Structure formats: C-alpha cells, structure tokens
Amino acid sequence: MEISGPDLIRAFEMLGAAISMGLGAIGPALGEGYAAGKALEAIGRRPEEAGLLTRTMLVGQAVTESTGIYSLVIALLLLFVV
Amino acid sequence: MEDLGKIHQLIVPVFGHEMTFNLEIILMTWIVIIGLLFFGYLATRKKRIIPGPIQVLGEIFVDQFYALAEDALGKETAKRYAPLICALFMFLVLSNWLGVIPHLEEPTKDLNTPLSLGVMGFFIAHYAGIKKKGLKAYMKGYFEPIFFMMPLNLIGELAKVVSISFRLFGNIMGGSIIIMVVSYLVYNLLLPPFLNAFFGLFVGTIQAFVFTMLTLVYISVQVN
C-alpha cells in the first residue's frame, strides 16, 4: 500500500474530526446533565417557580454547550473545508 | 441500504452560480403548511361557547403557548410573540410526525429547514432586543463583562443558531436512519412500527417543544 502525502493528510483530517467531536462531546454533556439535575432539584423544592427555573436551565445549558459547538465547527471544517 | 443519504435535487444555473432545490423537502413542507391551514380552518369554522373537538384542540395549543410566552416575556411583549411561538410549535410537531405516514418524509430531516427556522429565531430575538432596549444598550451587552470579551460573545450568539438547528436535524435524521437500517435488517417485520412510534411521535414531540422553548428563551434573554 503506497501512501502519498495528501492521502495521509486527508486521512488524519478524518481521524482528527472524529476525535475532536468525540472527545468534545463528553464535557458539555456532563455539564448540561448536572445543570438539568440541579434545576430539577430546585423545581422539586419550589414548584411554583418552574417556568423561571426551566428558562434559566436552558440559558445555562446553551452557554455550557458552546465548547461542544466549537468541536462540531472544527470537525465540519476538517471534513469539508481544510 | 443503498439509498441512504440520497436526495432528489433540482439544480438551476443562475448567472454562473447554481441554485439547488431539494424537491421532496419543499413538497413535504407544503403538505405540512396545507395540513396546518386545514386544521386552522376546521378549528375556527364554527366558533361556539361550547366548542367542538377540533376547536378544543386548537384552544389547548393557543392557551398553553400563550401562558408560556406570558410567563417568559411579560404581558405586553407576549402579545407580539406568542402567535409566532404557537405557530412554530405546530409547524414543527406536524413536520416531525409526518414521517410516520408511509411514503412521506419529515421536512426537518433536511438541515435547510431547521437551519432557516433557527436563523429566523435568531433575527427575531435580536430585533426584539434592539427594539426593547435601544441600540446602545443592546451593543453594550456584547462588551460585558470586559470589552475584549466581544469576539467570544459574538461566537456564543452564533453558536446558539448552530446548536438549536443541529439538535433538531440530528435527532430527526438519526431516528429515520435507525428506522431504515433496522427495517433492512429485519425485513420490515414487526419492529419498525414501534420504532416509528418512538422516534416519530415521542422524540419528535419533545424536540419540537425544545426548539420552541429555546426560541422563546433566546427572545426572553434579549428582551429582559
């Protein structure tokens, strides 16, 4: 199997995209799960504030997810642009 | 298995560029729109104090989402944006349910539909923010907590559009590919109807609700 330079680069782009998205998915998901859990605990304490707590949870999760989005963007760039 | 990822496209050359139309998706979107218009017609045809079954359904939708919007935006702003939220949910839920019917596909399976809805929500949220706070206070929000956080804040705002649309797209497309692969493996016996019910009805409803709630939350973040 003869391996040329561009082939090697393309192959490592594929692997890089996979590792970027795969590892990048772990942290945000754990953080978002923790946020959702704490929000649920708080709703259990004060059910009448459910709307406010749900909205705050969603805002917090949207911010937490940014690093996951960065991984996604890098993976898509590696697959389609670079 | 071979027809995975294949779509029918109409490519029109315009001044040296190419415009691509995904024909099936456009057709399915129109089916959803016509279905919703028909539902609206049936729900409002005979308005009575003692409502018929379809009128009850329509009233439930409107009541629930008006309450959600009022809760998040306050009474005055809600009057403007609650119809949007209600319509968005009804469109998405019917889109996600469409794949359950044989030979029809979810319009949300194509990235273009969720992405355009996400971009729409983004522009509406920022328009609402500018209108409520004024341009100066709106711009000031980007320079907090310190001025060189501006690029990160900008990326954060754009990331919201990507996250909201990819979440819906990935869920619906993943579900439909799972159904296709499993149907291929078991020769369409027994299992696919249950999978269809799970991915089409259950996941579809939840994702439509999440998309709607997130749009509402983004508007409320900009407004408050």
Next chain:
Amino acid sequence: MMTDLEWIKAAAMMGAGISVGLAAIGAAIGEGYTAGKANEALSYRPHLIGDILKTMLVGQAVAETAGIFGLVISMLLLFSPMEGKPLLTAWAYIGAGFSMGLSSIGCGVGAGIPAATACQGIGRQPSVSGHLSALMLIGSGVAQSTAIYGFLIALLLLFKSLPPEVTLIPACSLVGAGICMGFGGIGPGIGEGIAAGEAVSSVARNPVTMSLMTRTMLVGQAVTESTGIYSLVIALLLVLTI
C-alpha cells in the same frame, strides 16, 4: 504472510473484545451503584424489601441493556460470514467495536443513577413507588439513546458495502466514525442519568410535582443529548461519504 481473510478475522476478534469489554464497564458500574443504594435504603426501612428489590432489579435490567448491546455486536462480529469481503472490512469491524463499547459506558452508568435514586426514594416515600419506578424507567430509557446511536453506527459499519481496494482515507474514516460516536456517547449518557436521578429524588420528596417533573426532565435531557447528536452527525458523515 497473512491473507485478507485472516486479517479480517483478526480484526473481528479484536472488535468483539473491544465491544463487549468496554460495554461491560459501564453496565457493571451502574448496576453496582444501584445495588449499593438499594442496600442503603433497606438498612433504614427493612420492611420495604419487596418494593425496593423489585425496583432495583428493573433498574439493573435497564442498565444491563447497554452491556447486552455490546454482546450483540460482538456476537455479530464473531459469527458474520467473512469470505470474499474486501480488506477495508477489517477497519470497519474495529470501528464498530469502538462505537458500541465506548458509547455503552456512559449509558450503563447513566441508567444506574436514576435506578439508585428510585430505590432511595421508595425508602423515603413508599406510597408513590409506582410513580417513582415509572419516572425511573422513562428517565433511564431516554439515557439509553446514545447507546442506541452507537448501536446504529456499529450496524452501519458492519453491513455497509465497501470498495475493494484499500486506501488510508476510508480506513481512517471507518475507525474514526466508531471513535467519534463512541466517545460522544459517554457524556450524554451520564449527564442524562444525573438529570433523571435528580428528577426521581425530587418526586420522592414532593410527589405532587410528578407531571411537571417529567416534562422538565425530558426537556433537560433533550438538550443534554445534543452533543451526542453532533457526534452522530459527524459519524454518519464519515461513514456515508466513503
């Protein structure tokens, strides 16, 4: 010198080991956690042995599903016909093992957390044990979804028809799809499990909030799952563009 068939067989063995070995980690941790919490609850309320034991067994069965997925994939890898397949299949088999095995870790742990809190909750509020086990089943069922995506990617890798010649790019794509979905499945599984666990313990504290809690839990879990969905999208792109 090894023939193509021997390489493919060797890769299938390797993939089967990775799949069931990694999947066993998560399932075992989740089940052990459940059993520990159930014992803790029993030490306070020994007379509730029937309810708590039943909930513990159901919860452990759900956590076991991730391990069973890993077992199914490794069985498929060991006993699928390999004669006349192209050499790229070897890479696809290793990718399938990674996809299923890694994504099961998260889902096993994630399904164990709500089961454990359900056992504790029954110890606190024995009268709502039906509600608690229903909420636990919904929560841990949703927490399994990334394992289902890992299963899907593994099946795609197993049954996709591949080009006959071997080049480095498709080989890396096939292994990469497995790694992407595998690692991407760990976080969402555990995160959704944490959310479902808190929901169950809140209902045990305040049973009237059952429907509100179910709704909020599903919304929170749907958002938590999004990074898993991004991994699925990238993995599908890697597999389908070969």
